[in-house]
Amino acid sequence: MTKLVLIDGSSYLYRAFHALPPLSNAAGEPTGALFGVVNMLRGHLKEAPEHMAFVLDASGPTFRDALFPAYKAQRPPMPDELRAQVAPMMEIVAALGIPILRVPGVEADDVIGTLAVLGAAQGMAVVVSTSDKDMAQLVRPGVVLVNTMSGSRLDSDAAVLAKFGVRAEQIIDYLALMGDAVDNIPGVPKCGPKTAAKWLAEYHTLDGVIANADKIGGKIGESLREALPRLPLNRDLTTIKTDVVLEQGPAELALRARDVEALRGLYARYGFNQALKELDGDAASSIAAPAKLPSTSGRGFVAPLPTTATPIDPGLSAAGEYACVLTPAQLDAWVAQLHAADAFAIDTETDSLDPLQANLVGISLSVTPGKACYIPLAHDSPGAPAQLPREVVLQTLRPLLSDPDKHKIGQHGKYDLHVLARHGVALQGYADDTMLESFVLEAGIARHDMDTLAQRHLGYTTVKYDAVTGKGAKKIPFAQVSVDDATRYAAEDADITLRLHRVLGAKLAAEPALQTVYRQIEMPLVPVLARVEDNGVLIDIEVLRKQSAELSRRMLAAQQRATELAGRSFNLDSPKQLGALLFDELKLPALVKTPGGAPSTNEEALEAIADQHELPRIILEYRGLAKLRSTYTDKLPEMVNPHTGRVHTSYHQAGAATGRLSSSDPNLQNIPIRSEDGRRIRTAFIAPPGRQLVACDYSQIELRIMAHLSEDPALVRAFEQGADIHRATAAEVFGKPIGEVSANERRAAKAINFGLIYGMGAFGLARQLGIGRGEAQDYIALYFSRYPGVRDYMERTRALARDRGYVETVFGRRLTLEYIHSRNAAQRAGAERAAINAPMQGTAADIIKRAMVAVDGWLAGHRTQALMILQVHDELVFEVDADFVPELLHSVPALMTSAAQLKVPLVVDSGVGENWDQAH
Structure with missing residues (x-):
């Protein structure tokens, strides 16, 4: 089969420029990007394709600029160092005999997309060489994506699904939902890859997500609804055209003969010695392999990286003085430094992301910014030097690590606490965590990982994990990374952690309220969460298996009944087949349409016609059963830790901004x-x-916080009297004695109580209660007339948010409102809703965190009798000796209710049982 290789030249040029160090030749000309692209091209040419094209963006605007004038508007101009490498790159590509394509009015992606589809249709084996995730939409039979820099390969729908969580045909919609900061395409705020994949798994297409936007709850649901008007444009912008009019088709892109003399001159000028040897017939060095850094064995420090075009690992950049500890004398010298220091940064390297099953591969430490060490313990790469025995190192470090007066600093240190505990070291004195410092300072910032923080606060680009382990099929475990590369990567972690703490700690010190949140809530919670995670929860696998079997039987019965109703077999999971059956064959009314006007088969659409035919109800039942089985009953048994026999979840402190x-x-x-x-x-x-x-x-903690913040007399009085708050609200709103409130009136009052604190308007309330919008507006007006303090609180809070750009919890946690001054009315309205809700959600979060710390302190004297095993929303779950239950029920609720002093009482409901359902 004829092979066609399509090179995304624009993508690789920028990727190589940013991935490689600033290399230069003997004349001082920059060569880093050029070196990366040339090596990539030589790799493809080694596979001897018959047809090939190097595709670049043409100068001037494209059709996307006409659709969206802000498209890529924020991109800075090409750096001078990169621009200087474009001309020689074109010379080398031409001398290699590779056709170069630039088509005005479209992007390189569109040219590649068109050629890929044409080539596959003509029976060619098409390879698209790119590092651009957008290209995954092109994967189909006959079209494969390869990334020569990472070694990854997407050759099927299954491979795309494994990498992105969506099928190739869903990539466009996936990108439309997330947006693209690089191209200045605004997506749904806070919608990342997991959320986009989740929505598309449930609703299949962007049209399906749009049609079901009202069903998606929480802050992300609000963000989605606010973004709906721009999503169709996003889809147009992220769709790669496959019908560009081209002067050359796939068959006309045959490789030409190389211009050997021109290549010899270019390779010599830019110092590409390996390529030059290959050109002169040295087949043994046909592909330039990354050279290893100078060995650290016996020296303790890594030598500076070269600044010429010597091939080195992408992403490794010069940093501080990083020692590799391989001898007892080196270890003793570092221990002496640790003893003399008031605090030090620590980080661990392991062989697993699961801290409860991870084995320790190495430890890094830093006492002074710019200096750090790495102690390798279990590296088994070829040629790895002899390393100190793990037990010897841990025994030597144990007095320091277990000393509560010796302050330790980490980045996401809860992981390290687990790893060290698994190896018999109880880390004490964990005093600062740069992830949490960043989170408390900038809760509205999406990322608090070390790489992002280093770039933002230090202007420093760190060595990336993938740079030393590789990616995709070529990825190796960290234990197989060379000790030299591991030292540069791991020691940098400790060094940057220490440097970040110096910066972030100073910023926190200047904000007393935030410093209190950090010191009194977040940091004390770290070891508490570690203990809860370590405790885990016991699950009855047999019960889940029986539930899975029952769900499967009911799914099969639903399938059989659906087949009977349809009069033929069909795929219940296919919206297309289902739509044809319901609306074309059965002639059921299409009451819900997609944005494109086609009949929808989402949950709302099926609910709307479930009273007209049995089939929609059966489909809804089948979908519900399938989701429970795949998400829980089948999956949970697979997640049991083989060492403990329990399920151990991971809790994230720096996730939700609230x-x-x-x-x-x-x-x-x-x-x-x-x-x-x-x-x-x-x-x-x-x-x-x-x-x-x-x-x-x-019990109803956010409503109690609303009463506290608003100080509304009627609301405060209802909670003080211990009334059923929803019945009390109904009595106020509908003006009748509490004993005469009907079930429907209580339901309406409950919807108002909870809806208002989440920013629900008349439209949302009307949908929830199944009433007219005017009637819903009347309910809200009645509510505010009876609880004017709530209305006044909302107005004050909006004004304060506009003035300061943030709101605060009762305890001083700051919640930044990114869009409070946005010119976009929908974004601004969303920020105002967040301003109302965030103080309540944030205060509730602070309260239960304070409660967990207090309860954990009480449990310290009863570890053998009771364990805290789960935290779920506003609930704590414990595993308790049967005879200790009364004492726990006496002490724990009291500790929880004393976690905050509000103007209304906090109430804790408790339950006991042999399983969680009985206790809840």
């Missing part, structure tokens, strides 16, 4: 409890023999 904890692997906070099938999943979370589960849950 301070709310989130969890993952597994996410135990999203187990559904509104349906009987969902609640049954909690029955699989059990207590071991002789123990019970106890759940302690704050």
